[in-house]
Amino acid sequence: MEGNMLRYYSRNQLFLSLMGIWPYQPRMIKILLPCFLVGIDISAIVTQVLLLYDTWGDISMTIEAIVNLILGVGAITKLINIAINNKKLQYLLQLMDEHWRLFQSECELHILRHYANIGQKVTKYYSVYINIFVIIFMSVPLVPRILDIIIPLNESRPVIYVIEGEWRVDKEKYYYPILLHCYLAIIISTRCMVNVDSMYMVCVLHGCSLFNAIGIRLENILDKTKHMEDEKTMSQKHLVIKEHDSEDYRKMIACLKKHQLAIEYIDLLDSTFRIATFLILSLNVMILSLIGLQILNKLGQTQEVMRFGFIAVGSVTHLMSMCLPGQLLLDSSIEVFDKAYNARWYMFSSKTTKLLSILLYRSFVPCTLTAANMYIMSVATFSTVMQTAMSYFTTFLSVG
Numbered sequence: 498m499e500g501n502m503l504r505y506y507s508r509n510q511l512f513l514s515l516m517g518i519w520p521y522q523p524r525m526i527k528i529l530l531p532c533f534l535v536g537i538d539i540s541a542i543v544t545q546v547l548l549l550y551d552t553w554g555d556i557s558m559t560i561e562a563i564v565n566l567i568l569g570v571g572a573i574t575k576l577i578n579i580a581i582n583n584k585k586l587q588y589l590l591q592l593m594d595e596h597w598r599l600f601q602s603e604c605e606l607h608i609l610r611h612y613a614n615i616g617q618k619v620t621k622y623y624s625v626y627i628n629i630f631v632i633i634f635m636s637v638p639l640v641p642r643i644l645d646i647i648i649p650l651n652e653s654r655p656v657i658y659v660i661e662g663e664w665r666v667d668k669e670k671y672y673y674p675i676l677l678h679c680y681l682a683i684i685i686s687t688r689c690m691v692n693v694d695s696m697y698m699v700c701v702l703h704g705c706s707l708f709n710a711i712g713i714r715l716e717n718i719l720d721k722t723k724h725m726e727d728e729k730t731m732s733q734k735h736l737v738i739k740e741h742d743s744e745d746y747r748k749m750i751a752c753l754k755k756h757q758l759a760i761e762y763i764d765l766l767d768s769t770f771r772i773a774t775f776l777i778l779s780l781n782v783m784i785l786s787l788i789g790l791q792i793l794n795k796l797g798q799t800q801e802v803m804r805f806g807f808i809a810v811g812s813v814t815h816l817m818s819m820c821l822p823g824q825l826l827l828d829s830s831i832e833v834f835d836k837a838y839n840a841r842w843y844m845f846s847s848k849t850t851k852l853l854s855i856l857l858y859r860s861f862v863p864c865t866l867t868a869a870n871m872y873i874m875s876v877a878t879f880s881t882v883m884q885t886a887m888s889y890f891t892t893f894l895s896v897g
Contacts, residue, residue: 502597505613508620509699512692518579520587531580534685535573541682542569544662551663557794560787561661564808567784571777572686575693578773585769586696592762593703599755604717605710612706616699623698623818624691627811631687634807635659635680637800657800659683687811694818700766701822701866707759708829708864711752712836715856718748745845749852756833756856763826763864774819775869778882781816785809785886790893816879823866823874834860 503510513519517530545562552558579586600609641654656672660679668675788809795801837856845853866874872881 502594502613505610505617506699508617509692509696512620512624512688513579513696516576516689516692518576518583518586518693520583520590527580527583531576534689535576537681537685538569538573538576538689541660541662541678541686542566542573544660544664545569547663547665548661557791558661560791560794564784564787564791564805565660565662567780567787568686568808569682571780571784572689574773574776574780576689578770579693579696582769585765589700589762589765589769592758592765593700596703596707596758596762599758600707600710602714604713608710608713609703609706612702612709616702619698619702620695623695626814627687627691630807630811631683634804635683637804638676640800659804690815694815697770698818698822701826704759704763704766704864705825705829707755707762708826708833711756711759712829712832714748714752714755715833715836715840718745718752718840746849746852749845749849749856753852753856753859756859759830760859760864763830763866767866771867771869774867774874775871777819778816778868778872778878781812782882782886782889784812785816785883786889786893788812789887789890793894813883816882820874820876820879820882823878824876827863827865827873827875830860830864834863 510519514522516534517526517528519527545565549559549562549566552562597606597609600606638657638659641657645654656669658668658679659676660682662675662679664671664675664678666675788805791805792802792809795805834857837853837860840853842850842853868874868878872878
């Protein structure tokens with residue numbers, strides 16, 4: 498990766514490196530570090546399975562255990578997916594690096610930089626946003642302990658655990674080791690989600706920049722300003738452009754080639770995440786419906802309502818971070834068709850018009866990100882998931 502691109506994605510590199518899933522890390526680190534993180538998460542999942550076994554029949558505790566199980570499984574799913582598809586992620590990064598060399602006109606580079614800057618800000622603010630909720634969430638169990646010191650009562654306040662679980666030890670005696678174990682599991686789970694999601698959003702935004710750059714080139718295809726560096730770069734990619742061909746013909750060939758590169762990039766991105774996305778969507782439906790029940794069960798217990806409220810907000814935010822980028826990509830790819838359709842085709846040469854029809858045909862079906870090729874990631878999917886979760890919630894409520 499060249500510095501021109503890497504400086505925009507240095508934060509993503511750091512985040513993925515801390516989890517051992519940055520493609521350019523040593524092989525040993527990429528094996529040991531994810532195994533260590535998954536091991537801690539699995540140890541937390543085991544405590545939830547034991548809690549589920551011990552409290553089966555208690556609706557509140559059963560829901561608590563299932564919610565925590567879903568969170569743990571979702572985090573592990575994201576981490577394992579990237580670890581398994583590490584070669585694909587590396588190839589995605591190589592393609593991104595190649596795009597920064599191929600899209601060389603000042604207008605195209607401006608668009609790539611613009612979307613890369615947005616990716617930087619998304620990574621930063623998404624991480625800060627989730628971290629704030631995680632810190633508040635983790636501080637809830639410490640409130641009674643702090644109040645016992647500041648405003649002591651005749652007896653100690655009830656102990657609150659950040660995650661209910663069964664460790665098969667005296668929970669009061671080993672309160673702080675248990676709390677530390679919970680904190681580690683929460684931090685690892687949230688970092689898995691934030692780090693992978695931010696990389697996913699950055700990759701999608703890069704795809705949007707490609708389609709946007711192609712659209713701008715289509716709008717200005719009759720601009721008399723020559724893009725000699727583009728033609729030289731395209732010829733290096735085995736594009737044969739004859740000297741006697743018209744200027745608009747040359748530019749249309751460049752647009753077609755770049756559009757094909759963008760499609761190939763999105764196909765690879767979709768294949769990297771589609772299975773994990775489907776699993777996460779399913780888990781989101783379950784967790785949102787169950788959290789609603791748990792909040793109703795905990796009404797009157799302010800700290801518990803806050804704790805599950807934070808989980809609900811985090812789940813909705815996470816769902817939006819999966820669906821909104823897909824909507825942006827869909828809209829960007831549709832714009833290519835619109836701009837090609839609105840091009841001044843009547844001023845093109847006959848050869849260029851034939852190329853334009855090929856571009857129209859290729860861009861007629863928009864590029865999308867999917868969940869196991871079953872659902873298109875978009876705002877409509879976000880709405881569908883929320884409605885499904887609410888329907889399950891009302892069903893559970895009526896059964897309960």
